[in-house]
Amino acid sequence: EIVMTQSPATLSVSPGERATLSCRASQSVSSNLAWYQQKPGQAPRLLIYGASTRATGIPARFSGSGSGTEFTLTISSLQSEDFAVYYCQQYDNWPLYTFGQGTKLEIK
Amino acid sequence: QVHLVESGGGVVQPGRSLRLSCAASGFTFSNYAIHWVRQAPGKGLEWVAVISFDGRNKYYADSVKGRFTISRDNSKNTLYLQMNSVRAEDTAVYYCARVLVVIAIRDAFDIWGQGTMVTVSS
Numbered sequence: 001e002i003v004m005t006q007s008p009a010t011l012s013v014s015p016g017e018r019a020t021l022s023c024r025a026s027q028s029v030s031s032n033l034a035w036y037q038q039k040p041g042q043a044p045r046l047l048i049y050g051a052s053t054r055a056t057g058i059p060a061r062f063s064g065s066g067s068g069t070e071f072t073l074t075i076s077s078l079q080s081e082d083f084a085v086y087y088c089q090q091y092d093n094w095p096l097y098t099f100g101q102g103t104k105l106e107i108k
Numbered sequence: 109q110v111h112l113v114e115s116g117g118g119v120v121q122p123g124r125s126l127r128l129s130c131a132a133s134g135f136t137f138s139n140y141a142i143h144w145v146r147q148a149p150g151k152g153l154e155w156v157a158v159i160s161f162d163g164r165n166k167y168y169a170d171s172v173k174g175r176f177t178i179s180r181d182n183s184k185n186t187l188y189l190q191m192n193s194v195r196a197e198d199t200a201v202y203y204c205a206r207v208l209v210v211i212a213i214r215d216a217f218d219i220w221g222q223g224t225m226v227t228v229s230s
Binding site: 032034036038042043044045046049050055056087089091092094095096097098099100101102 | 143152153154155158167169203205208213214215216217218220221222223
C-alpha cells in the first residue's frame with residue numbers, strides 16, 4: 001500500500017496571502033495524484049487531477065505541481081471560502097486508492 | 109445537473125447488516141466506475157470499494173473485504189453497498205463518488221454524493 005503523507009497538519013495563513021501544501025508518496029505515483037477540498041459538513045470537492053490539471057470550475061488561484069513522490073498544492077491569494085481541509089489522493093496503485101491524512105487550512 | 113444521492117444509513121448493531129444505495133442522475137450512469145469512500149467522525153477519507161462501469165470488476169479495501177459487497181443496477185442508475193457483519197470501526201459517513209473519465213476505473217473522483225451516516229452501536 002502506498003502511504004500518502006501531508007504536511008503540515010495545520011497551516012495558518014492570512015487572507016490574500018499564498019498557501020503551500022505538501023503531499024509525499026511512499027513510492028512513485030507518477031502524476032496520478034488528485035487534490036480535494038472539504039468544508040465542514042460537506043462532501044469533498046475535486047480541485048486538481050493529474051497532479052496539475054484544474055477540475056472544471058476551479059479558480060485559477062489553485063495550482064498543483066509535482067510528480068513521482070513529491071507534490072504541492074498552491075493557493076495564490078487566499079479567499080475566505082478557501083479555508084477548509086485539503087486531501088491528496090493517489091490513484092496510481094489502483095485499486096488501493098489512498099488519501100493523505102489532510103491539511104487543515106485556517107485563518108491566521 | 110449531475111447528482112449522486114446516498115441513502116440507507118442509520119444505526120445498526122454490531123454483527124448485523126445494512127444496505128446503502130446511491131442514486132445517480134444527470135449523466136449516463138452505465139458509462140462510469142463508481143466508488144464508495146468513508147469518513148469516520150473527525151477523521152480523514154478512507155477508500156472502501158469500487159465497481160467498474162459494467163459491474164464486472166469489483167475491488168475492496170482490506171478493512172472491508174469479505175464483509176462488504178459493492179454492486180450496481182445500471183437499469184435503475186443505482187449503486188449499492190451491502191454491509192454485513194458490521195463493526196464499531198465501520199461507523200462513518202459513506203460517500204459514493206464517480207470517476208472522472210468514462211469507462212476508466214483508475215482516475216480521480218469528480219462527483220461526490222452528500223453522504224449517508226452509518227453508526228454501529230449496541
